[in-house]
Structure formats: structure tokens, C-alpha cells
Amino acid sequence: MITTIKETKRDRFFLTCNYIFLFMAFVIVAYPVLYIISASISNPKLVASGEMWLWPKDITFEGYQRVFRDTQIWVGYGNTILYTVIGTLVNLIVTIPAAYALARKDFVGRNFFMAVFMVTMFFGGGLVPTYLLVKNLGLVNSMWALILPGATSVWNLIVCRTFFQSAIPKEMQEAAEIDGCSNFRLFFRIVLPLSSSIIAVMALFFGVGHWNNYFSAMIYLNDHGKYPLQLVLRQILVLQEMSAQAGALNASTATALNNKAEVAALVKYAVIIVSTLPVIIIYPFLQRYFVQGVMIGSVKG
Structure with missing residues (x-):
């Protein structure tokens, strides 16, 4: 009953x-x-x-027509996709192995290295020293200036480390070592296949960060052909703001600038839709990994 x-x-x-x-x-x-x-x-x-x-x-649909006809927007779109894909791969290659190493209790000095990483969360050199460093490394006006300075995030590193500590059984690692499995083989053959959820979460976090980034491009890039889509969108917004101040000019100039402002506003909304569409499309496929990875990664501090 x-x-x-x-x-x-x-x-x-x-x-x-x-x-x-x-x-x-x-x-x-x-x-x-x-x-x-x-x-x-x-x-x-x-x-x-x-x-x-x-x-x-x-x-x-004039806004979308102008977007599809504007070569600068498509160049920015291609640059953003390139920076996002390569930047996310670099982030994963740096973050995942580092987090796994820091999660191993037999790693000598892991507390020291973790403390060093934690310091960078609260203290930084600032924009000018960072720019001078990037300039001395010869990275200015290259995509690596947008990728290498942010190769990892300490917060994401902590989340990954917590995931490995709580989700990868220590007994499994010990059994693999008894069978003669090396550390590299253990990592690539056992740990990575069991870490698809946290890898998907990190890819989503880093990917969205690269996709929305425009400040680093504004600081380090001089060539308009290397501008990402977000920086192109920023130029459209600046044009609209400048055109909004046309009231102080003569009537003919003000009318022309106002027409440009209306077109810029129309293109702005169309570019917002076009620029956010890939993230909206990809997210549903990563949602289940996102929830699982974040929940597991937040069990311990």
C-alpha cells in the first residue's frame, strides 16, 4: 500500500x-x-x-547583413576562435597536471608550492610591470601576450586539486604503482579518463574567459588584423558614444553622425547575438559535467 x-x-x-x-x-x-x-x-x-x-x-535585418558583410568583424571572429581554442588548450595543459601533482601526498614540497601559488591570488606586480615583462619577452602584438600571462588560474588550480583529492581513490593509484605503472602512465591512462567532468568544467571556465577577454588585447595588440571580436565590438560601442555627442556640431554633421550612431547601435546588438551564440550552443553539452565537476571540486577546501 x-x-x-x-x-x-x-x-x-x-x-x-x-x-x-x-x-x-x-x-x-x-x-x-x-x-x-x-x-x-x-x-x-x-x-x-x-x-x-x-x-x-x-x-x-540590416544589422545582420552588415555583420556578415563586414570583413573586420569576421577577422575578429576568427581571431577570437583561435585565441580561445589555443588559450584553453594551454590552460588545461598547465592546470590539470599541476593540480594533480599538488594533490599527491607523496609530492615533496607540495604545501610550499601551494603557498606560493596562493600569494599570487592576493598580490601582483600591476599593469605596468606586467606590460614591461611581456614587452621584454617579445610577446607584444602577438596572440601569446593574451595566453601565456594567464596560463593558469590559482582558483581553478585549487578546484582541480580538490577534485583529484576527493574523486581519485588513493588505493587505485597504489594498485597501479604495485603493477609497475609509472607516474606518467598513471596520469594519462587512469587519472585523465576519470577526470572528464573537471576537464570539461575547466575548459568551460577558461574558454569563456578567453572568449570575453578584450582588455589584454587592448593593451598588447597594435595590429587591427589581430583584434579579437570583443575589441571590435568595443570599437562599435565607442563609435556610438562619440556619435551621441553630435548635438554640439552643425546640423548636417549632426545628422550624418546620428545616422551612423543608429547603424552602429543596430550592428552592436547583432554582434552581441553573433558573439554569444557559440557559448550558448556549447554550454548545454557541458552542463552535466559542469554541475558534477563543481560539486565534487567544492567538497573540500
Whole structure:
């Protein structure tokens, strides 16, 4: 016989509050996304005047047409994909082995090295010394200036180390060593296949960071042909802000600049959609690894 637990008034009140809270959170998150999608295909004059606030009005695809015709945007798109793929590979190659080594209790000096890594979380040389270092290494105006200075993240390193400490049984490592398995073979044949979740999480963390990064490119890159997509988008935003100050100029110049500002706004929303689309597409495939990896990596400090 199956017995059902009857909900009390307090339970129903609690569930109702949860549903209300979740609905409000959904609205807060979904509205900006819907607004950007609608603005990217709406008349920019209606967007600027506030007449378009939810659903698209006077639909036009001029913004997307300009995006697809603009070679600079596509060059930036290609550069961003290149920097993201290579940068994420470098991050994983550096972070995963280092975290595994620091998780091994038989690694002599692991506490010392971990303390050194922890210091860098709170103290840094600053922007000017970092730029001088990158310049002296000959990395200025190259993609390596965006990748090598941030080859790893101490926070992600700690999460990976915690994962290896809690998810990889010590007995499995000892059994492999008894069978004559070397440390390298143990790492590549046993540890890595069992670490797909944390690898996916780190790839997502590092990949999103590279995809959204524009400040390092603005500091270290001089060649417009090497600009990532985010820096191209920033130039569009700067153009829009400069055009918004056209009121102090004569009427003909102000009209021309205002027209450019409307086009820039339309292209801006289209580029936002195009630039975020790959991350939105990839995330659902990594979601289950993301939840599993973060939960396991947060069990211990």
C-alpha cells in the first residue's frame, strides 16, 4: 500500500513562494536576452526612442547583413576562435597536471608550492610591470601576450586539486604503482579518463574567459588584423558614444553622425547575438559535467 504525504498549508505557502521567486528570477534573466534579440532586428530609431521595449518593431535585418558583410568583424571572429581554442588548450595543459601533482601526498614540497601559488591570488606586480615583462619577452602584438600571462588560474588550480583529492581513490593509484605503472602512465591512462567532468568544467571556465577577454588585447595588440571580436565590438560601442555627442556640431554633421550612431547601435546588438551564440550552443553539452565537476571540486577546501 502506497501512502502519500499530505501537504500542509505551510508547505504550500513555501512552494508558492519558491515558484514566485523562480518566476521573478526567470524574468530578470530572460528580459535582457529577449530585448537584445528584439533590438537586433528592430528599427534603431524605435529602439533609441524606447518604443521597442520587448517585442521587435519594424523588423529589419540590416544589422545582420552588415555583420556578415563586414570583413573586420569576421577577422575578429576568427581571431577570437583561435585565441580561445589555443588559450584553453594551454590552460588545461598547465592546470590539470599541476593540480594533480599538488594533490599527491607523496609530492615533496607540495604545501610550499601551494603557498606560493596562493600569494599570487592576493598580490601582483600591476599593469605596468606586467606590460614591461611581456614587452621584454617579445610577446607584444602577438596572440601569446593574451595566453601565456594567464596560463593558469590559482582558483581553478585549487578546484582541480580538490577534485583529484576527493574523486581519485588513493588505493587505485597504489594498485597501479604495485603493477609497475609509472607516474606518467598513471596520469594519462587512469587519472585523465576519470577526470572528464573537471576537464570539461575547466575548459568551460577558461574558454569563456578567453572568449570575453578584450582588455589584454587592448593593451598588447597594435595590429587591427589581430583584434579579437570583443575589441571590435568595443570599437562599435565607442563609435556610438562619440556619435551621441553630435548635438554640439552643425546640423548636417549632426545628422550624418546620428545616422551612423543608429547603424552602429543596430550592428552592436547583432554582434552581441553573433558573439554569444557559440557559448550558448556549447554550454548545454557541458552542463552535466559542469554541475558534477563543481560539486565534487567544492567538497573540500
